[in-house]
């Protein structure tokens with residue numbers, strides 16, 4: 001279990017902003033930090049990684065105190081079992097993929113760890129290539145593998161997918177979920193992308209100036225985007241496409257094909273040919289089987 005209680009005064013262009021964060025995270029949870037630009041998402045990750053010290057508060061990780069401002073406890077970054085992936089891949093251009101991973105291993109080099117990571121992130125065919133000859137998605141896979149070289153318990157992902165196109169993004173999301181589960185990580189992701197948040201997260205931390213709301217069900221992140229003007233149509237399910245934890249449901253409404261996102265539970269109850277009602281408040285479509 002991880003307990004965070006963090007206070008930090010942020011110096012922003014618009015003046016001082018108080019960042020206040022309280023919460024308890026279970027081991028192996030996937031948490032997304034969501035909120036407006038400048039609210040302090042990156043700053044929060046940096047405080048967890050030990051790259052920034054809070055003004056007040058504590059970080060307790062599996063009963064070990066990493067930070068206690070009152071007691072002047074501040075575990076150095078290299079002693080925190082944390083892996084970090086940023087938006088820019090920050091790979092060494094003069095080293096091959098394999099050398100980039102090996103370089104990140106401090107102390108005794110364990111080739112098996114590198115080989116396992118290359119395998120799990122499907123980098124076998126690319127291991128002798130230099131980063132500049134790889135696509136953005138491939139480079140980000142290397143950055144992900146590199147973040148795991150030191151066998152972290154916590155993975156911090158600061159908008160790692162925002163430079164990638166939609167298709168590549170979906171592929172990388174699956175790699176992240178794969179390593180999250182396989183290495184039993186507790187993961188913090190910064191993301192602005194609502195479908196991504198719903199697909200990836202167990203819980204969402206919505207950071208707002210002066211407070212943080214913990215959203216238990218990532219589907220609820222839609223509620224603040226609802227606008228009035230509800231509509232309802234009936235139609236027939238033509239296709240059900242599982243995408244991680246959600247389903248993309250193609251529905252024929254009149255002569256139009258409409259794609260609607262359903263959560264895993266809703267998706268599992270639907271079959272091709274089912275008559276359904278699609279109701280929506282604009283950004284929050286709801287799909288219901290008509291019996």
Ligand SMILES: Nc1ncnc2c1ncn2[C@@H]1O[C@H](COP(=O)(O)OP(=O)(O)OP(=O)(O)O)[C@@H](O)[C@H]1O
Nearest residue numbers: 009010011012013036037038039040041042043044
């Ligand atoms: N060490 C620091 N001390 C005080 N303020 C800081 C410090 N580092 C960054 N800030 C300020 O805190 C604010 C929040 O920055 P941060 O990068 O955490 O926001 P963010 O929520 O990640 O934004 P974005 O979504 O745009 O990346 C910025 O205005 C930044 O200038």
